[in-house]
Each structure stands twice: as structure tokens, then as C-alpha cells.
Amino acid sequence: MEIVPEITRRSIENLVGNDKREDGRALDEYRDISIETNVISKAEGSARVKIGGTQVIVGIKPQLGSPFPDTPDLGVLMTNCEMLPMADPTFEPGPPSEDSIELARVVDRGIRESELVELDKLCVEEGKHVWMLFIDLHIIDNCGNLFDACELAVMAALKTTKLPVATIVDEEVVISEDETFDLPINNELALCTFVKIGDKMVIDPTLSEESVASARLNVGVTKDGHICSMQKGGKEPLTKDDILFAVNLAVTKTKELVEHL
Amino acid sequence: MIHVENKDLVIPGQILADDEYYSGRGTFKENGKICSSLLGRVSLRNKKIRVIPLKSKYVPKKGDVVIGKIKDVRFSMWDVDINSPYSGILPAFEVFGREKKELNKVYDVGDVLFLRVVDVDEIKKAKLGLKGRGMGKFKGGIIVDIAPTKVPRLIGKKGSMINMIKDKTKCKIVVGQNGLVWVKGNEDMEQLTREIIHLIEAEAHTSGLTNKIKNKLYLAIDGELPPEEVEETEEEFVLEKPKLQNFKEELEQEEKEAEEKAAEEESEESEESEEENEKKEKPDIGEVIEEFKRKNKSKDGLSYGDNSNNSFILNNK
Amino acid sequence: MSDIIRDDGRKFDELRPIKIEAGVLERADGSAYLEVGGNKILVAVYGPRESYIRRLLEPNTGVIRCRYNMAPFSVDDRKRPGPDRRSSEISKITADALRPALMLENYPRSMIDIYIEVIEAEGGTRCAGITAASVALVDAGIPMKDIVVGCAAGKVYDEIVLDLSEKEDKEGQADVPIAMMPRTGEITLLQSDGDLTEEEFAKAIDLAMEGCRKVNEIQKEALMKKYSIE
Numbered sequence: 001m002e003i004v005p006e007i008t009r010r011s012i013e014n015l016v017g018n019d020k021r022e023d024g025r026a027l028d029e030y031r032d033i034s035i036e037t038n039v040i041s042k043a044e045g046s047a048r049v050k051i052g053g054t055q056v057i058v059g060i061k062p063q064l065g066s067p068f069p070d071t072p073d074l075g076v077l078m079t080n081c082e083m084l085p086m087a088d089p090t091f092e093p094g095p096p097s098e099d100s101i102e103l104a105r106v107v108d109r110g111i112r113e114s115e116l117v118e119l120d121k122l123c124v125e126e127g128k129h130v131w132m133l134f135i136d137l138h139i140i141d142n143c144g145n146l147f148d149a150c151e152l153a154v155m156a157a158l159k160t161t162k163l164p165v166a167t168i169v170d171e172e173v174v175i176s177e178d179e180t181f182d183l184p185i186n187n188e189l190a191l192c193t194f195v196k197i198g199d200k201m202v203i204d205p206t207l208s209e210e211s212v213a214s215a216r217l218n219v220g221v222t223k224d225g226h227i228c229s230m231q232k233g234g235k236e237p238l239t240k241d242d243i244l245f246a247v248n249l250a251v252t253k254t255k256e257l258v259e260h261l
Numbered sequence: 262m263i264h265v266e267n268k269d270l271v272i273p274g275q276i277l278a279d280d281e282y283y284s285g286r287g288t289f290k291e292n293g294k295i296c297s298s299l300l301g302r303v304s305l306r307n308k309k310i311r312v313i314p315l316k317s318k319y320v321p322k323k324g325d326v327v328i329g330k331i332k333d334v335r336f337s338m339w340d341v342d343i344n345s346p347y348s349g350i351l352p353a354f355e356v357f358g359r360e361k362k363e364l365n366k367v368y369d370v371g372d373v374l375f376l377r378v379v380d381v382d383e384i385k386k387a388k389l390g391l392k393g394r395g396m397g398k399f400k401g402g403i404i405v406d407i408a409p410t411k412v413p414r415l416i417g418k419k420g421s422m423i424n425m426i427k428d429k430t431k432c433k434i435v436v437g438q439n440g441l442v443w444v445k446g447n448e449d450m451e452q453l454t455r456e457i458i459h460l461i462e463a464e465a466h467t468s469g470l471t472n473k474i475k476n477k478l479y480l481a482i483d484g485e486l487p488p489e490e491v492e493e494t495e496e497e498f499v500l501e502k503p504k505l506q507n508f509k510e511e512l513e514q515e516e517k518e519a520e521e522k523a524a525e526e527e528s529e530e531s532e533e534s535e536e537e538n539e540k541k542e543k544p545d546i547g548e549v550i551e552e553f554k555r556k557n558k559s560k561d562g563l564s565y566g567d568n569s570n571n572s573f574i575l576n577n578k
Numbered sequence: 579m580s581d582i583i584r585d586d587g588r589k590f591d592e593l594r595p596i597k598i599e600a601g602v603l604e605r606a607d608g609s610a611y612l613e614v615g616g617n618k619i620l621v622a623v624y625g626p627r628e629s630y631i632r633r634l635l636e637p638n639t640g641v642i643r644c645r646y647n648m649a650p651f652s653v654d655d656r657k658r659p660g661p662d663r664r665s666s667e668i669s670k671i672t673a674d675a676l677r678p679a680l681m682l683e684n685y686p687r688s689m690i691d692i693y694i695e696v697i698e699a700e701g702g703t704r705c706a707g708i709t710a711a712s713v714a715l716v717d718a719g720i721p722m723k724d725i726v727v728g729c730a731a732g733k734v735y736d737e738i739v740l741d742l743s744e745k746e747d748k749e750g751q752a753d754v755p756i757a758m759m760p761r762t763g764e765i766t767l768l769q770s771d772g773d774l775t776e777e778e779f780a781k782a783i784d785l786a787m788e789g790c791r792k793v794n795e796i797q798k799e800a801l802m803k804k805y806s807i808e
Contacts, residue, residue, distance in 0.1 A: 270802060272798060272801050273679075273721065273724060274724030274725055276761070289681070289723065291723070298681050299719065300716045300717070315719065316607075316717075317719040318607075346625065384686060385686060385687070
């Protein structure tokens with residue numbers, strides 16, 4: 001863990017106290033966002049997202065598998081995230097860290113709970129064969145706010161995912177070589193991440209803002225304004241007012257974010 | 262036979278000249294050829310070829326002034342991060358002499374200090390000290406980091422660049438040879454200075470940089486360009502170590518500051534003001550300058566990753 | 579043999595389209611991105627830096643550590659994340675291929691980490707990884723004797739050809755990936771799998787070396803493009 005110089009901590013706190021930031025943004029302003037889709041030809045869905053200097057790549061690969069016993073007619077989503085050591089000098093090679101697992105789960109929760117992927121259309125044969133979508137996030141450059149970048153990347157990749165048509169012929173699954181269908185998506189979602197610095201909530205934190213923040217809040221909202229996932233992180237508590245402020249702003253900001261998709 | 266010109270951009274393994282030339286820093290000799298070992302720019306003087314790196318990590322050298330961050334407090338020393346592959350230690354006796362004190366009451370983890378490299382051992386661990394005016398803990402301000410190889414450009418010939426920035430922004434600025442820069446002033450001026458410093462880092466190799474920076478500063482602060490063009494001093498490629506004047510100037514600036522600081526601190530804790538007093542007895546500017554003179558003759562470049570534009574393309578279409 | 583045309587329309591001594599870009603990441607000390615054919619490779623370099631793994635450090639010089647990793651989505655059938663025997667071997671030989679060029683005497687007891695990420699694989703990723711890693715090392719300001727470059731030749735339908743695609747690699751009879759230091763022509767990586775006569779092997783290595791020299795020009799261009807005065 002990097003030690004934050006005391007004077008850096010104080011200077012960021014003072015700036016935020018005066019509604020300013022190191023990079024000149026307003027407290028409720030995102031850095032530049034860019035999204036490219038279909039960046040990997042071997043993946044059925046893929047995207048690269050940049051928020052400022054932060055960069056993530058996501059690839060989606062389908063595999064046929066058995067459904068969960070309690071949902072025999074639904075496809076399966078699996079989200080995995082690798083915080084690659086390339087992305088940050090403090091990231092270490094090895095199995096996913098707690099942070100990496102939390103990131104994957106928070107991103108997954110938004111997608112899952114908003115039910116924007118029509119999982120029933122991923123059923124090939126009830127109780128036997130369903131499509132499992134492996135959503136693999138690759139973090140390649142960490143300049144802060146990986147959460148929102150990952151959620152946008154997954155959303156963008158899902159929207160462009162094409163799956164091969166699978167049919168049952170003589171009780172066997174036949175996967176078509178050339179016929180595909182668009183992954184059925186019925187909504188859009190974004191995650192808005194805030195950190196608390198001093199007594200203010202700041203959206204889209206940079207790395208140095210994250211390092212001096214006392215707490216974090218992720219709010220996942222669909223474009224029609226439904227809140228479908230949240231996560232509080234960080235060492236210190238948040239007040240109810242902090243949370244309500246963030247939720248309110250997230251609803252507005254989500255509409256801006258999904259414009260990029 | 263020579264294959265390059267002064268200031269040419271070269272890459273590792275590139276053949277620069279035959280061996281009637283002398284192989285300087287950043288080069289090596291192999292089979293009668295002088296080759297570059299670095300990504301950098303050629304410096305050709307008389308028959309000596311050197312390559313000044315664009316980037317490289319800071320390796321501590323005796324006599325350097327650096328800005329460091331306390332990363333651990335131990336029984337009789339502080340561990341200091343000096344933005345280098347090698348960490349520094351600040352022994353308690355460099356600060357207290359023989360007095361016994363609790364270390365973390367003086368400097369604690371996260372404090373940022375202006376330090377001098379007193380000695381470097383065989384495994385490059387740097388022993389640090391506070392002998393020199395204005396050395397010690399920074400209070401307030403911001404830290405800006407740049408590639409250590411760009412430090413001379415930030416200072417400019419005889420301090421021309423850094424003094425111009427100080428004059429215009431009214432910020433106090435201290436530059437460590439390890440690429441860390443401390444800036445303190447009005448909050449907005451601190452941020453402007455950060456921007457300006459990064460601009461200098463990004464455009465260190467371009468010509469007419471001093472004027473460009475001057476214009477930018479005047480535009481940002483006064484909303485208009487400076488009244489008269491400054492004469493274009495040819496100071497591009499001052500990629501060498503800053504001349505001693507810079508540091509003298511730097512130290513003089515620091516002296517004033519140290520006095521202010523001491524005055525401030527006297528009213529605070531008595532413990533710290535003792536330390537200041539001790540500091541005042543020690544400095545020996547002549548010694549510092551001699552040190553720099555010697556070092557000016559041989560000096561390596563240093564660095565830190567800086568990538569401003571990154572637009573790699575990853576699209577299949 | 580010189581007039582054969584390959585599956586993808588290339589001549590026997592023709593490389594796939596190749597593109598290299600230096601300095602593509604913010605956080606890393608040095609980085610590079612490389613595309614050759616359908617391969618997409620990203621490399622980050624950190625260091626020289628302190629390492630907590632003391633046993634890996636050496637008193638007189640800096641050391642390098644390399645990690646070659648394939649993204650789960652980089653291949654047709656999803657690959658499980660994390661290292662396997664193949665990637666461990668490639669990591670090792672990549673470090674061995676790069677090491678002879680490095681001049682790390684000024685950085686004793688320090689570590690340089692090289693992270694090679696295969697974002698998409700289409701045959702020849704180990705050579706592409708080495709080529710990109712060298713550019714990232716230069717970009718990080720690491721002193722080197724030369725820029726190591728990798729390229730493969732192989733035997734497909736009884737012909738010796740340069741830079742095998744994934745399809746050629748699968749259908750072919752032999753693959754000879756090499757890495758070299760172009761200035762001296764010294765070879766720092768050599769593998770061979772498949773069936774070759776002595777004569778064919780000699781032909782393959784000549785062709786691979788020629789390929790390396792071509793790729794080396796592209797490495798140089800990438801660095802010059804990134805850092806020359808606009």
C-alpha cells in the first residue's frame with residue numbers, strides 16, 4: 001500500500017472543501033470517457049473503456065453448460081476480474097485479490113439485479129443446456145475509479161455480444177457455425193462511484209482522491225432511474241445525507257453515462 | 262566516422278560512431294564502435310559522445326538534494342521513500358545529534374522532507390541528512406512529480422525558468438534532484454504551477470520553451486500576454502545538471518523560508534524549534550557548492566514514467 | 579519455392595501486417611502495444627524498483643522477472659485465468675531472451691518486472707511478446723545493448739515460410755521461433771518443434787533472422803515516432 005504524503009492529503013481535502021479538484025473538474029463531473037466495442041475478434045462480445053487514464057478491456061465468451069437446479073430455464077452469467085499487475089505498481093500477480101473479487105461482484109450485481117440480460121433466451125434445452133456467459137474483465141491501467149469503467153465496459157460488451165444459434169437435433173445440441181443472434185438486452189445501466197473527502201461526496205475519483213478518501217459508495221442505476229445495486233466501501237462511515245445526495249446525483253449522471261454506449 | 266548529430270534522438274544498440282570518439286555516459290563500446298545504451302538524445306562535445314536519457318529512475322548520489330517521504334519510523338532512524346529503486350534512511354543522529362528523542366514526534370509516516378544525500382553505500386542505500394539551509398519538513402503545499410531527467414530543464418539556465426515561475430505565481434518552489442517538486446502558494450497558483458511544471462516536462466526538448474511558458478503564465482494570471490518578448494536565450498537542451506547557481510539560488514530562497522519557518526515554529530512546539538536552531542548552526546554553503554562543482558562533471562540521468570498521449574488502437578474494424 | 583502463395587495470400591518470406599506503438603499506458607514505467615496478424619499484445623514494464631522477494635535479487639546487478647499471460651477471451655475456447663505450464667515456460671524463456679541485452683550493473687539489487695498480456699492470440703504470441711517487451715523496456719528508459727526482436731519461421735506443406743499464422747501453425751510440420759539482437763545477430767531464444775531436415779532448419783533460421791530484422795525496423799519506427807520532436 002502506498003503511503004499518501006500528509007501534505008497531499010491536506011491539499012486535496014482543502015481543494016475539495018472549496019469545491020475544486022486537482023484536475024480542474026467540478027465535484028460532480030466525470031473525466032473524458034471513451035468506449036470502443038468489438039475490439040477482440042475471438043470474443044463474442046468485447047469492449048475497451050477509458051475514463052481519463054483508467055483503462056479496462058472486457059471480453060465475453062459463451063459456453064454451453066448445465067443450468068442451476070433452481071433456475072432450469074435460465075442462462076448463467078459469470079463475472080471475473082483480473083487486476084493485472086501491469087495496471088498498477090501495487091497490484092501483484094496471483095489469484096484475484098479481495099479488491100478484485102469485490103469489483104467483479106459489484107459490477108455483476110448491477111447487471112444481474114437489473115435483469116437487463118434476458119436469461120430465459122439463453123436456454124437451449126430446459127434443465128439440460130443453457131448458455132453460460134463468461135464476462136472477463138482485464139484491468140490494464142489504473143488511474144482511479146475502476147468500478148464505473150468496468151460497469152460501462154461490461155454494458156457496452158453485452159450490447160454487442162452475438163451468440164451462435166444452438167438447436168437440439170436428435171437430443172444433441174448442434175451449434176451453428178455461421179448463424180448468430182444478438183444477446184437480448186432490455187435495458188441499460190451504469191455505476192456511479194463516489195468517494196467522501198472531508199464532508200463532500202466526489203464523483204469519479206482519481207487515484208489520489210481514492211487514496212485520501214474516507215469512504216466510497218457505488219450506486220448502480222438503470223437509465224430509467226431504478227436503483228439496482230449499491231456498495232459502501234472504505235474505512236469510515238457515511239451519513240444518510242451523504243448517501244441520499246449520491247443516489248440523487250447518480251440517477252442524473254447515469255443518463256449521461258449511458259449516452260456513451 | 263560519426264553517424265549522428267548533436268541532439269539526435271537515439272535508441273539502444275544504435276551505432277553512434279567509430280572509436281576515434283570517446284564513449285561517454287549512456288554509451289558503450291563494442292568491436293570498435295560506440296553504441297547507445299539508452300533512449301535519449303546525443304550530446305556531442307569535442308570528441309566525446311554521451312546519450313542523455315529521456316527517462317530513467319533516480320539513483321541516489323552523494324551530495325544530491327532530494328525530496329523524500331517518511332515511510333516508516335524505526336528505533337533510531339526513519340525509512341524514507343526517495344522516488345527511486347533505492348530507499349533512503351535518515352538516522353536519528355543526523356537530526357538530534359546525541360540527544361534522545363521519540364522519533365515519531367518529530368517526523369511521522371507520510372511527512373515530506375527536503376533532504377540531502379550524505380552518503381551512498383555499496384548497495385546504493387542512501388544515508389540522508391538535513392545539513393543545508395531550508396532542509397527539513399515541508400508544511401503545506403503540494404508535491405509534483407516529474408521525470409528526474411527533466412529537472413535541469415525545469416530549473417533552466419541560471420534558474421531562468423524556475424525563477425520566472427516563482428516570480429509570476431508567487432509560489433515557493435523547491436526542486437529535488439529525484440524528480441519531486443514542492444510548491445506552496447495560493448491554492449489556485451499551486452494548481453497552475455503543477456500544470457506548468459508538467460508542461461515543461463512534456464515539452465522539455467522543444468525550442469523557445471521559456472517564452473512559451475512565460476506567455477502561458479501571463480495569460481493564465483493576467484489574462485494577457487507579457488508586455489515585451491523576452492530575448493530568446495538559447496537554452497534548449499540544458500539537459501545537464503543544473504549549474505551551482507541554481508542551487509545557491511534555491512538555497513537562498515530556502516534560507517528565507519527556513520527563517521520564516523523557524524519563526525513560525527518557535528511559537529509552536531519548542532521541540533521543533535530546537536531542531537531549527539540546530540539546523541542553523543550546521544549549514545555550510547561553501548561545502549555544498551564545492552560538492553556540486555565536483556558533481557557537475559559526472560552525473561547520470563534519472564527517471565520516472567510519463568506517458569501523456571496514449572491512443573493505441575485496438576479495433577478490428 | 580519463392581513463388582508459392584500461402585493461404586492468406588502472403589509470399590513465403592512475408593510478415594503478417596504488423597503495428598507497434600510505444601508508451602500506451604499511464605501508470606507503467608514503460609509500455610508497448612503490438613499487433614501482428616490477429617495477435618494483440620500489451621506489455622508493461624515496472625522498474626528498476628525495490629523488490630520484497632530478496633532471494634531473487636543479485637548484489638552486482640539488476641534482475642528481470644517476466645510474466646506472460648493470456649486473457650481468458652484471447653482464444654477461441656475461453657482459457658481459465660491464471661498461469662499454466664505453457665505460460666510459465668514462455669515467461670521463463672522470454673526473460674532469458676531479453677536478459678542478454680540488458681545492462682543493469684548500475685541497478686544492483688533492483689528488479690524489473692515485465693508483464694506481457696496477450697489480449698488476442700493468433701499464432702506466434704511468444705515472439706510478438708518479446709518484440710513488444712523490448713519496446714516497453716526501451717520506453718521505460720532501461721539501458722540495453724540492443725533491442726531484442728522475435729520472429730518465427732516454419733514448415734508448412736513442405737515449404738519453409740516466415741511468420742506462421744495460427745492456421746499454418748496448426749496445419750504445418752514445424753515451427754522455429756527465434757529471438758535475436760539485430761546488431762550482432764546473436765540469438766537469444768530458439769525453439770523448434772516439428773520435423774525438419776538439417777537443410778530445412780538452416781533455411782528456417784535464415785528466414786527467421788531476416789524476419790527479425792524487418793520487425794526490428796518497425797520497433798525503431800515506433801520509438802522514433804513516440805519521442806521525436808514534432
